[in-house]
Amino acid sequence: MGHTGRRNPLRATPDRVLCAILLNPPLRPAEETVTYRNVTAALSITGCQSLSLVNLLAVPSKDLPSLNQTPISAREIVISREKLRKSITHSDEVLVAWGMGGGTGMLRQLLKDQVTYVREVLREQGVRSVWTLEGKPRHPSRWHQYLGPQKNRVPGSSFQDRLNRALVPLLLDQPGITVAEDSF
Secondary structure (H helix, E strand, O other): OOOOOOOOOOOOOOOOEEEEEEOOOOOOOHHHOHHHHHHHHOHHHHOOOEEEEEEOOOOOOOOHHHHHHOOOOHHHHHHHHHHHHHHHHOOOEEEEOOOOOOOOHHHHHHHHHHHHHHHHHHHHOOOOEEEEEOOEOOOHHHHHHHHOOOOOOOOOOOHHHHHHHHEEEEEOOOOOOOOOHHHO
16 A cells, blocks of 8 residues: 555556656657656655656647647547546556646636646545655656755755655645645
């Protein structure tokens, strides 16, 4: 049993799966990104062997400013929610890592709505805690910057050592705790 306190009985594989919830997919294959490399570094910390990447919005873009300019249809929201539910349902641990920055205008509200949806699915699935970087949904593309030795935020001789200390579970039912809905 991991921090989520559950094991999915529908999966026959002995591998434990980490569901990493990010903001949106990149324009290139995920496996070629710093984000992917950093999230895979979290597998051993969470006690997982396999990774399931999913996004608040399944709408690829170069970056957040580009996503702000991208029209998002109701159908894309439905598809995003289906993917979120499937990934959360078929995982053993959940990492929230969609980032600390937010969109503007309508995108900002849409992201808040997606985070609310994620919280509902987590609650329905009986997930009691999620993994975060120091209690926040910091995006993995920024982990090296945040955990860099020059910042002196987290002690350790290597990125992996600092990540081991900084990647922590956040209890979802703790009074006053939110999964950074206010970060959007």
